Amino acid sequence: MPGAIRAEGLVKTFGDVRALDGVDLDVPEGTVLGLLGPNGAGKTTAVRCLTTLLRPDAGNAVVAGIDVLEDPDAVRHSIGLSGQFAAVDEYLTGRENLVMVGRLYQMGRRDAKARAAELLEQFHLTDAADRITKNYSGGMRRRLDLAAALVVRPPVMFMDEPTTGLDPRNRLQLWDVIKDLVSGGTTLLLTTQYLEEADHLAHDIAVVDHGRVIARGTSDELKARTGGERVEVIVRARELMPQAAAVLTRFGVGELATEDHTRRLTVPVSGGPKLLAEVIRELDSRGIELDDVGLRRPTLDDVFLSLTGHMAEATAAEEGSA
Amino acid sequence: MSVVTEAGTGGGEGRRPVTGRGGGVRQSWRDSLIVARRNLIRMTRIPEIVLFGLIQPVMFVVLFTYVFGGSLKVGGSTSAADYRNFLMAGIFAQTVTFATAGAGAGIAEDMHKGLIDRFRALPMARGAVLTGRTLADLVQTALTVIVLAAVALLLGWRVGTDGDTDAFRVAAGFGLLMLCGYAFTWIGALIGLSVRSPEAATNGGLIWLFPVTFISNAFVDPSNMTPWLRHIAEWNPFSAIVQACRVLWANPGQSVSDAWPMRHPVWASLVYSVAIIVIFRTLSVRKYRSATV
Numbered sequence A: 001m002p003g004a005i006r007a008e009g010l011v012k013t014f015g016d017v018r019a020l021d022g023v024d025l026d027v028p029e030g031t032v033l034g035l036l037g038p039n040g041a042g043k044t045t046a047v048r049c050l051t052t053l054l055r056p057d058a059g060n061a062v063v064a065g066i067d068v069l070e071d072p073d074a075v076r077h078s079i080g081l082s083g084q085f086a087a088v089d090e091y092l093t094g095r096e097n098l099v100m101v102g103r104l105y106q107m108g109r110r111d112a113k114a115r116a117a118e119l120l121e122q123f124h125l126t127d128a129a130d131r132i133t134k135n136y137s138g139g140m141r142r143r144l145d146l147a148a149a150l151v152v153r154p155p156v157m158f159m160d161e162p163t164t165g166l167d168p169r170n171r172l173q174l175w176d177v178i179k180d181l182v183s184g185g186t187t188l189l190l191t192t193q194y195l196e197e198a199d200h201l202a203h204d205i206a207v208v209d210h211g212r213v214i215a216r217g218t219s220d221e222l223k224a225r226t227g228g229e230r231v232e233v234i235v236r237a238r239e240l241m242p243q244a245a246a247v248l249t250r251f252g253v254g255e256l257a258t259e260d261h262t263r264r265l266t267v268p269v270s271g272g273p274k275l276l277a278e279v280i281r282e283l284d285s286r287g288i289e290l291d292d293v294g295l296r297r298p299t300l301d302d303v304f305l306s307l308t309g310h311m312a313e314a315t316a317a318e319e320g321s322a
Numbered sequence B: 001m002s003v004v005t006e007a008g009t010g011g012g013e014g015r016r017p018v019t020g021r022g023g024g025v026r027q028s029w030r031d032s033l034i035v036a037r038r039n040l041i042r043m044t045r046i047p048e049i050v051l052f053g054l055i056q057p058v059m060f061v062v063l064f065t066y067v068f069g070g071s072l073k074v075g076g077s078t079s080a081a082d083y084r085n086f087l088m089a090g091i092f093a094q095t096v097t098f099a100t101a102g103a104g105a106g107i108a109e110d111m112h113k114g115l116i117d118r119f120r121a122l123p124m125a126r127g128a129v130l131t132g133r134t135l136a137d138l139v140q141t142a143l144t145v146i147v148l149a150a151v152a153l154l155l156g157w158r159v160g161t162d163g164d165t166d167a168f169r170v171a172a173g174f175g176l177l178m179l180c181g182y183a184f185t186w187i188g189a190l191i192g193l194s195v196r197s198p199e200a201a202t203n204g205g206l207i208w209l210f211p212v213t214f215i216s217n218a219f220v221d222p223s224n225m226t227p228w229l230r231h232i233a234e235w236n237p238f239s240a241i242v243q244a245c246r247v248l249w250a251n252p253g254q255s256v257s258d259a260w261p262m263r264h265p266v267w268a269s270l271v272y273s274v275a276i277i278v279i280f281r282t283l284s285v286r287k288y289r290s291a292t293v
């Protein structure tokens, strides 16, 4: 299956740290896998193993139909990488950087130049193209790095936190670039801290923690796992919170959560908009003034926090009993 | 932003690799030149580095000539002119070997900035990042040697002061110097790859050069050293290149010794240089790749 990424049982240790502890990944051709996980989870290590930069201690990986351990040189022809930290030469101009990368992808000089110009345009770097990148802003350097990863339009791309440090406009534009690439058949493995981004771009999500994949599925599947809908209200004044809490507890099907400084109360419910209407009527009849009220579905943030939170507790318990 | 433009496929032609795999002498040479070009561009953007590289040997010549010139003697002569003509081969050789430190620092810097990950994930020839750097250093060394030669001539250095020479032999001396300097940059490359920071590479690249250049025939006559030190000095590759230059340029103070490198300094320089390149290039390229797959 060309164009796909498949990893089985990847293990990588650095001294005592098990950065990867048996990671399995499967990204079908033409899809995007979002790799989520807290700091130190092993996302970057996984990307480095798949892009031939690190040799895993155990396990195997196939990228673009080629065994990464057996033929890393061939893999390099088929991948583009944008690492977590922008990898551009700071004393070369943006254009020189891109031309060099193109040449090292074995492009001819003219092709490399044409492609560089195109990418500079696409990433809004034309004005800065002939300045050395040392004086670029962080976001500009990031964009140049992404452009470098796209030089040959490789069938398989890896992006490690591609939008970290980009302003909202550039982030949205990058999302467009990514969507365009994927609609053109590119397979992408993307790590991110922005759950919204995974929600938006990824077909599948894998949540990693402590070097293991602890959950995978589509964004909807993961949200469904985390729990159903909730009613969330923000009362006008803090004194109203106890009263509102009493009402919400009555309607809720789970534990009430309150947040004093934002005057926010949240409770899991089942019953949808009809129930919401009842809650509002009840609150209103008791004269509890509201700033905001709504029915919320879990966000990927909730998924992330609940999954990685449980994981942390579980390992703490394991260690405690051992 | 109208994302990926149609013209984007323009790169499509070039996408097909010129050669299949990361091997092949032609690709290796091509990729090395691309990296060398990158390093040369960097040098023009940070001219201070080149400038300091020029000032240092010039300072050595001036200091040695005027501070030691009066008190050190060469052979039976006490003339300052003889010492100067004796000294220059040593200074030239020292200058080309000191390029080692620059190569080491440059490679260490590349390794410790993310850029190396970019190179490693590209389908480029294996040793090209290192070979490119050493080639760029060779250019810088050549520049330094030219400036140094001009200064030396101004200070009164002349060839053919102790025998006969000709343009070919003078040029051969400079050629050997460049080869020797190139060989030493591979030692620098290995140091740069082995240390944890660019600063360490600068220091580590310099420290060992002091004993190597001073336990030699460069500044004093080894026959005045204690026997074991004299043996080291006479078999020191650095002494061979100094001796070779003195012989080819017909400058005074050529060591008289039975040691093979002193009797056949040109051959010794060639053998030493090629051996250093083969050994240290192999080790460096292996080291560069060891963190890769």
Ligand SMILES: Nc1ncnc2c1ncn2[C@@H]1O[C@H](COP(=O)(O)OP(=O)(O)OP(=O)(O)O)[C@@H](O)[C@H]1O
Binding pocket: A014, A017, A018, A019, A037, A038, A039, A040, A041, A042, A043, A044, A045, A046, A084
């Ligand atoms: N070269 C290395 N040497 C030693 N330890 C390392 C190395 N690289 C990674 N680690 C360790 O491996 C673990 C996983 O790191 P990794 O960079 O993969 O995390 P990550 O998920 O990318 O985190 P972040 O979100 O902060 O980027 C961490 O504990 C890290 O300290």
Ligand SMILES: [Mg+2]
Binding pocket: A043, A044, A045, A084, A160
């Ligand atoms: Mg990371």
